Amino acid sequence: MSRSDLTGRNAPAEARVTRPLALTRAAVDRAAHHRLDEAWLAAAWSHPSTRVLVVSGGQVLVEETEDGRTELVMVPSFDAPPSENHRYFLGTDADGVSYFALQKDTLPGRMDDAARPAGLREVGGLLSERDAGLMVHAVALENWQRMHRFCSRCGERTVIAAAGHVRRCPACGAEHYPRTDPAVIMLVTDDQDRALLGRQLHWPEGRFSTLAGFVEPGESLEQAVAREVLEESGVRVGEVSYVASQPWPFPSSLMLGFTARATTSQIQVDGEEIHEARWFSRDDLRKGIESGEILPPSGISIAARLIELWYGKPLPAAPRQP
Numbered sequence: 001m002s003r004s005d006l007t008g009r010n011a012p013a014e015a016r017v018t019r020p021l022a023l024t025r026a027a028v029d030r031a032a033h034h035r036l037d038e039a040w041l042a043a044a045w046s047h048p049s050t051r052v053l054v055v056s057g058g059q060v061l062v063e064e065t066e067d068g069r070t071e072l073v074m075v076p077s078f079d080a081p082p083s084e085n086h087r088y089f090l091g092t093d094a095d096g097v098s099y100f101a102l103q104k105d106t107l108p109g110r111m112d113d114a115a116r117p118a119g120l121r122e123v124g125g126l127l128s129e130r131d132a133g134l135m136v137h138a139v140a141l142e143n144w145q146r147m148h149r150f151c152s153r154c155g156e157r158t159v160i161a162a163a164g165h166v167r168r169c170p171a172c173g174a175e176h177y178p179r180t181d182p183a184v185i186m187l188v189t190d191d192q193d194r195a196l197l198g199r200q201l202h203w204p205e206g207r208f209s210t211l212a213g214f215v216e217p218g219e220s221l222e223q224a225v226a227r228e229v230l231e232e233s234g235v236r237v238g239e240v241s242y243v244a245s246q247p248w249p250f251p252s253s254l255m256l257g258f259t260a261r262a263t264t265s266q267i268q269v270d271g272e273e274i275h276e277a278r279w280f281s282r283d284d285l286r287k288g289i290e291s292g293e294i295l296p297p298s299g300i301s302i303a304a305r306l307i308e309l310w311y312g313k314p315l316p317a318a319p320r321q322p
């Protein structure tokens with residue numbers, strides 16, 4: 001299969017790679033040039049149009065609108081809970097509205113009970129372009145801030161800087177930047193155009209997905225694809241092609257999506273990360289999903305998109321649960 005087939009020349013519009021992934025949508029300019037301008041940040045924070053998103057442990061408050069949409073609950077800064085040190089500047093929109101995230105140990109309660117806490121996996125695909133981009137930025141920063149409170153050079157406690165995008169060490173002067181861990185995720189096909197999907201032991205019964213793994217130090221993305229496929233499934237791959245990427249802040253990954261062409265077909269799973277792997281024809285996959293035997297990956301994951309691109313159209317619906 002050539003790359004152009006996967007990018008969807010013949011696929012229906014909704015299956016093309018150009019359709020944004022749920023977590024790659026954004027409508028707010030990050031306006032990074034303001035991050036070091038304390039006077040500008042203070043003015044933006046106190047402006048009545050500014051909106052603040054409270055984030056806690058990867059969760060935010062969302063509410064359903066009357067017409068059925070899911071929206072972030074954001075408040076003006078004068079309604080935000082007090083917190084000087086855990087304020088992250090997220091950017092400004094085309095109307096000049098500034099957005100901040102505020103990290104708290106718990107989410108604030110609301111009088112009207114319409115708001116509920118939610119994580120990105122649950123609502124990432126339901127939110128608008130603007131809200132999805134704000135939430136993924138806020139959650140990614142929060143995860144990094146919470147786990148990098150001490151200097152990796154000297155061990156001293158670090159302080160927040162650059163409106164949440166840097167941590168600085170007061171003892172040795174080191175500056176620490178948000179960390180992103182590259183991970184490769186790949187749809188492997190063989191000479192019969194079947195797809196290699198695997199399942200991990202702890203996944204729900206029947207869940208099969210693309211293989212994936214972290215890039216190791218001193219390794220190219222293509223080498224990581226070939227190594228992970230071989231380690232997890234025993235299959236060797238030749239040509240590797242990049243498709244698209246997706247932030248995956250659980251806690252700090254960047255998923256880099258590829259297709260890879262197998263040069264061998266014998267499967268031998270590692271039995272640790274991957275418990276079982278199979279070659280699926282499009283017909284195998286359709287029948288498996290329709291009968292309820294196979295559960296495809298979650299819709300917000302790039303894994304679902306890679307499978308859909310190979311399949312050529314949206315995957316069939318699973319049967320209703322009794």
Ligand SMILES: [Zn+2]
Nearest residue numbers: 151154169172
């Ligand atoms: Zn230090």
